[in-house]
Amino acid sequence: MSFLSILMMVLVLTIVWGGFLLSLLVAIRKERQK
Amino acid sequence: MREHFTSRWGLIISVVGIAVGTGNIWRFPRIVAANGGGSFLIPWVVFLWSIPLIMTEFAIGKMTRYGTIGSFAVLVGKKFAWMGTFVGFVATAIMFYYSVVAGWCIRYFILAGTGQLLNSPDHESTWNSFVDSRWQPILFHFITISTGALIVKRGVVNGIEKANRFLIPALLSLLVLSCLRAITLPGAAKGLAYLFTPDFSALLNYKVWLQALTQNAWDTGAGWGLILTYAVYMRKKEDISLNAALIGLGNNSVSLLVAITIFSTVFALIPERAADVLNTSGPANTGLTFIWIPQLFSIIPGGDLFSAFFFLALAFAALSSLIAMIELSTRVLMDMNISRNSALLGVYLVTLVLGIPSALSMEFFLNQDWTWGIALMLSGAFMAFAVLKYGVHRFRGEQLNFPESDLHVGRWYGFLMRFAIPAQVFVLITWWFAQVIQADPEHWWNPFAEESVGTCFFQWTLVISIFLAANRTIVGRTLRKERA
Numbered sequence: 001m002s003f004l005s006i007l008m009m010v011l012v013l014t015i016v017w018g019g020f021l022l023s024l025l026v027a028i029r030k031e032r033q034k
Numbered sequence: 035m036r037e038h039f040t041s042r043w044g045l046i047i048s049v050v051g052i053a054v055g056t057g058n059i060w061r062f063p064r065i066v067a068a069n070g071g072g073s074f075l076i077p078w079v080v081f082l083w084s085i086p087l088i089m090t091e092f093a094i095g096k097m098t099r100y101g102t103i104g105s106f107a108v109l110v111g112k113k114f115a116w117m118g119t120f121v122g123f124v125a126t127a128i129m130f131y132y133s134v135v136a137g138w139c140i141r142y143f144i145l146a147g148t149g150q151l152l153n154s155p156d157h158e159s160t161w162n163s164f165v166d167s168r169w170q171p172i173l174f175h176f177i178t179i180s181t182g183a184l185i186v187k188r189g190v191v192n193g194i195e196k197a198n199r200f201l202i203p204a205l206l207s208l209l210v211l212s213c214l215r216a217i218t219l220p221g222a223a224k225g226l227a228y229l230f231t232p233d234f235s236a237l238l239n240y241k242v243w244l245q246a247l248t249q250n251a252w253d254t255g256a257g258w259g260l261i262l263t264y265a266v267y268m269r270k271k272e273d274i275s276l277n278a279a280l281i282g283l284g285n286n287s288v289s290l291l292v293a294i295t296i297f298s299t300v301f302a303l304i305p306e307r308a309a310d311v312l313n314t315s316g317p318a319n320t321g322l323t324f325i326w327i328p329q330l331f332s333i334i335p336g337g338d339l340f341s342a343f344f345f346l347a348l349a350f351a352a353l354s355s356l357i358a359m360i361e362l363s364t365r366v367l368m369d370m371n372i373s374r375n376s377a378l379l380g381v382y383l384v385t386l387v388l389g390i391p392s393a394l395s396m397e398f399f400l401n402q403d404w405t406w407g408i409a410l411m412l413s414g415a416f417m418a419f420a421v422l423k424y425g426v427h428r429f430r431g432e433q434l435n436f437p438e439s440d441l442h443v444g445r446w447y448g449f450l451m452r453f454a455i456p457a458q459v460f461v462l463i464t465w466w467f468a469q470v471i472q473a474d475p476e477h478w479w480n481p482f483a484e485e486s487v488g489t490c491f492f493q494w495t496l497v498i499s500i501f502l503a504a505n506r507t508i509v510g511r512t513l514r515k516e517r518a
Binding site for chain 2 (some may be wrong): 001002004005006008009012013015016017019020023024026027029030
């Protein structure tokens with residue numbers, strides 16, 4: 001895999017999976033505060 | 035007394051069940067492949083516009099506590115209730131043939147689980163003989179809709195929430211296991227390279243952007259009225275904005291997971307024909323799933339087990355979406371003061387009968403998939419219209435940014451509702467129609483053609499005329515005070 005492919009993979013996975021995991025963590029924290 | 039989802043997680047997992055359907059598994063990888071792999075992912079990531087529509091549905095259902103018809107009557111006014119009737123009808127018309135699709139998945143799971151699928155010498159004839167047998171698609175349609183109705187009969191907490199608490203974690207586990215197996219195949223990196231290598235010149239092609247818009251519009255279940263229906267059962271102080279983001283991103287995470295699995299597998303096993311295979315469409319995108327996937331699994335060690343995993347995951351994804359469709363129609367009837375059991379029985383029997391034409395005829399199935407698939411864009415536009423009519427600032431202030439909200443929804447929401455979503459609907463419907471006219475210049479107007487502009491207008495006009503004519507009666511029945 002080229003550097004560009006790896007960079008793209010990291011970016012897409014960070015936005016989509018990272019965004020999902022971040023939202024999940026925030027939701028868990030908010031739920032614990034309630 | 036109305037039931038409520040027992041917790042935030044019960045609601046989220048049930049709505050993820052709506053969003054993650056067969057489209058994530060068999061449509062997304064094919065569309066990515068057909069639109070330049072990595073290049074497609076850029077606009078696909080940019081257009082996460084489904085999230086504000088998910089917010090809108092949550093807020094409307096939670097605010098009005100009515101199904102699609104009552105919601106529109108309360109939010110926008112009685113004379114616009116026909117829009118809600120249309121939204122509900124589109125999801126119901128899709129349910130008729132979606133039950134057939136879910137039946138295919140169950141049939142293939144049984145074939146794979148009993149070892150018959152991979153032993154077949156020709157997977158194309160296995161698929162054709164299944165579809166052409168007529169009685170088998172009908173039988174599996176009956177099994178699927180009966181299973182879905184039995185789940186919904188148990189109610190929101192003991193039926194829908196409980197089923198999704200099993201189906202969704204099981205589905206995700208199966209997909210993660212399949213993905214791990216796929217990326218460890220020798221040569222899988224070629225698939226990942228194809229999936230993630232951007233060809234920036236492809237970004238100049240408007241079709242790549244339109245396909246990304248289409249995928250995001252269809253993929254999450256936003257605008258169908260299904261999330262609105264589940265929102266009727268939300269707890270009073272339940273957050274909307276963060277839940278919507280979680281569901282939108284969760285849905286796209288699953289799509290990406292499946293794409294990694296499919297691309298890795300196809301490129302590892304048949305690298306020289308990989309691009310052709312991934313582009314294989316077949317009726318309703320079934321070519322890759324029911325013809326090529328079994329061929330691929332037959333080459334992998336342990337393919338029997340993994341093919342059974344794959345089709346079980348597909349069946350779970352389909353079933354979790356189907357039960358939401360059954361609940362939507364049932365909720366609409368319950369709003370008309372019909373008891374849950376009677377409403378469900380009616381929905382079950384009608385679906386049982388009206389699913390048969392799609393089970394018997396692939397042409398009829400494709401016509402319905404085309405007509406009501408495109409109509410979903412109109413449903414999304416009606417949702418945006420409802421918010422605009424109510425007042426977008428008022429809606430944002432009262433229904434989205436309430437004291438218990440976990441995230442503040444900014445002014446961008448108003449911009450998307452006012453401009454982006456109506457523009458998206460207009461551009462996409464025009465583009466899809468233009469493609470059909472270009473492909474078949476002689477018959478695009480024919481109302482009886484399989485996929486034509488004429489068939490859409492004919493069927494949409496017919497149902498909208500009926501709903502407009504019966505609007506007063508329907509609203510009168512729906513907005514009665516005592517409801518279950």
